[in-house]
Amino acid sequence: MRFNAKTLLTLFMVCATFAPMLLAAEGHGEGPQSEDGVLTYMGNLMFWEYVTFGLILLIVGWKVLPVMLKQLGERQDRIQDALDKADKVRSEAEVLLRKHEEMMRNAHADAKKITDEATAAAREAAGRISAEAEQAAKETRERAQKEVEQLTRKAQAELREQAVELALLASSRVLQKSLQDEDHRKLAQEAISAAGTMNN
Template sequence: MPQFDSHFFSSLIFWELISFGILLWVLSKFALPPILEALETRERKIRDSIDQAEQNRTSAEQRLQEYEAKLRGAAQEAEAIVVEARSKAQRMLEENEQRLRTESERIKAETTQEIERARQKALQDIRGEAADLALLVAEKVLVRSLSGDDSRRLAQEALQAVSADSASGRA
């Protein structure tokens, strides 16, 4: 085995070192620069991606804070609208109650006036009936026949007497 021969072994190491040096020089001259450039490019892309991700995260946090602020504002606005709607409903309820109270009082007053008119008419009718009855009674009591003028005069007197009695009875 010649490779384990000490004389042959030393020259083999020399040539191996020379070929390794040449290979190292060729690799550093032609292969290593593109590899290093690719690694630097990749490192730059990764760094840019990390920076972009950080910017996106910051931007997302800022938007989240803005949306939360808008949401709080919308919630406050909704609460204000509900409060306003409740106050409007209360106001409308009070207005309706007032309107109904006024309408009720008006109807009560009209009814009272109508009752008073009916009472006055009933009193008038009673006076007329009383006058007719008084004439009839007077005619029967006197048992004489009266002329038309006498009858009217007696009716007027009876009517005045009944009116005077009713006026003194009310006072």
């Protein structure tokens, strides 16, 4: 038969209640005035001390100990949960740290790539601009040279015409209109040819 804490407590209470009566019925309780009374009284006192100590142990084991064990278990569970959470947080922090380091490496690589591309693009643009500027300067020089040549030819033509006019004027004055129109044209052609030869 299995006894629980309440049953044991009841048995102790019954024993504590009826033990003195049983001892008195057997003749052990002659009173403190008898010769054996001191020993009997001391024996009864020790018996009650044992009973009281057993009752205290029983009460502690029945009421106090489960509460203490429960509190200790809950505290142990809380500590274990805190340790588990700390391990989890540390693991997550390590993962985040590795991700951050990887992101920083990727960012440095991307920045270097962008810098290299920008440098190459700047050099290419500088070369292209230099080539375009050189080509534009060349075209400007050629255009200016052509304009100068055109102006030179135009000025030469104007000079030839003025020379012809001056020659005609001078010859007409010298000859005092003694020549015919055909002679004037011939002289003009010769003057033009002579002027062209001089300019070349």
